[in-house]
Amino acid sequence: MTTLVIGARGAIGRHVLDGLRAAGTPVRASVRDLAKADFGPGIDVVQADLTQPDTLPAALDGVTQVFLYAEPRGAADFGKAALVAGVERVVLLSSGSVLVPWATSNPITVEHRMTEDLLTGSGPELVPIRPLVLAGNALAWASSIRSRRTVRLVHPGSVSAPIHERDIAAVALAALSGAEPQEVSALLTGAEPLTLSDQVALIAEAVGEPITVEEIGEGLAREMFGAGESPEIVDAILHFVRRGTEEGGWFKTTTAERVLGRPPVSFASWARDHAADFR
Ligand SMILES: NC(=O)c1ccc[n+]([C@@H]2O[C@H](COP(=O)([O-])OP(=O)(O)OC[C@H]3O[C@@H](n4cnc5c(N)ncnc54)[C@H](OP(=O)(O)O)[C@@H]3O)[C@@H](O)[C@H]2O)c1
Numbered sequence: 001m002t003t004l005v006i007g008a009r010g011a012i013g014r015h016v017l018d019g020l021r022a023a024g025t026p027v028r029a030s031v032r033d034l035a036k037a038d039f040g041p042g043i044d045v046v047q048a049d050l051t052q053p054d055t056l057p058a059a060l061d062g063v064t065q066v067f068l069y070a071e072p073r074g075a076a077d078f079g080k081a082a083l084v085a086g087v088e089r090v091v092l093l094s095s096g097s098v099l100v101p102w103a104t105s106n107p108i109t110v111e112h113r114m115t116e117d118l119l120t121g122s123g124p125e126l127v128p129i130r131p132l133v134l135a136g137n138a139l140a141w142a143s144s145i146r147s148r149r150t151v152r153l154v155h156p157g158s159v160s161a162p163i164h165e166r167d168i169a170a171v172a173l174a175a176l177s178g179a180e181p182q183e184v185s186a187l188l189t190g191a192e193p194l195t196l197s198d199q200v201a202l203i204a205e206a207v208g209e210p211i212t213v214e215e216i217g218e219g220l221a222r223e224m225f226g227a228g229e230s231p232e233i234v235d236a237i238l239h240f241v242r243r244g245t246e247e248g249g250w251f252k253t254t255t256a257e258r259v260l261g262r263p264p265v266s267f268a269s270w271a272r273d274h275a276a277d278f279r
Contacts, residue, residue, distance in 0.1 A: 050074030079122025
């Protein structure tokens with residue numbers, strides 16, 4: 001009855017691991033590099049890399065449920081190894097973009113859709129969790145806020161309803177506890193529509209100091225994002241942010257509240273949880 005958390009050091013995976021431990025569920029944590037395991041004593045830790053299929057059989061030995069991140073390059077082999085190991089249910093951190101009609105062809109969506117497709121019918125029951133916008137995206141501003149108390153934003157009026165990683169993990173835990181797949185796999189968002197500038201203001205409140213927003217055009221944003229991402233991914237991000245300025249371009253759902261039986265954690269609360277990252 002062991003549950004394996006693949007990516008247990010991740011922002012969401014760590015909350016999944018903590019939730020399983022708190023519930024007293026037998027749990028195993030995986031990391032790609034054992035030297036980075038930092039779970040404290042008493043945790044069964046294994047090395048597993050979804051892109052290295054030979055690492056999977058030992059990690060999956062005796063496991064009946066798995067939480068994992070989307071990795072299309074490893075999904076087919078993971079499905080086969082999970083079937084052989086007798087895994088019954090796989091809860092996959094996918095993306096809400098697979099449910100958004102105008103996002104279907106962007107490369108981020110394609111990767112998540114491909115992972116879902118490769119795991120569907122592989123043997124274990126697949127339950128995708130589909131958050132649309134992570135509150136944690138705001139951590140991309142941390143370095144500039146720490147050093148200059150300024151954020152450069154493209155389309156600062158772009159709206160989304162970001163969701164706290166803790167709530168995403170809570171929905172994943174509900175899925176691991178057997179909640180109705182139709183409920184937990186629905187489009188998952190936070191409760192409040194916020195512009196990017198609103199998010200910065202809430203971070204400023206949490207930090208206790210003013211933060212300036214500097215609006216930039218898509219050209220400069222392309223240069224800034226372009227340093228670490230492919231042009232296709234940069235296009236997808238800019239398209240997504242631009243849509244947030246348009247009617248019907250953002251989404252707010254009640255999935256979290258229906259699954260968790262409480263409202264999602266607010267962005268103000270997320271900002272307080274992460275204030276140290278921005279100081
Ligand atoms: N940004 C958004 O708005 C958005 C929207 C929808 C969905 N998502 C999804 O959310 C994810 C980010 O979640 P997060 O913030 O919790 O991520 P995170 O903190 O970056 O953690 C990612 C975890 O995935 C693990 N991992 C990556 N590649 C792996 C591999 N090949 N084999 C095994 N483990 C691997 C890492 O393991 P190690 O600890 O071993 O490095 C790490 O623990 C994105 O990747 C995306 O799929 C994001």
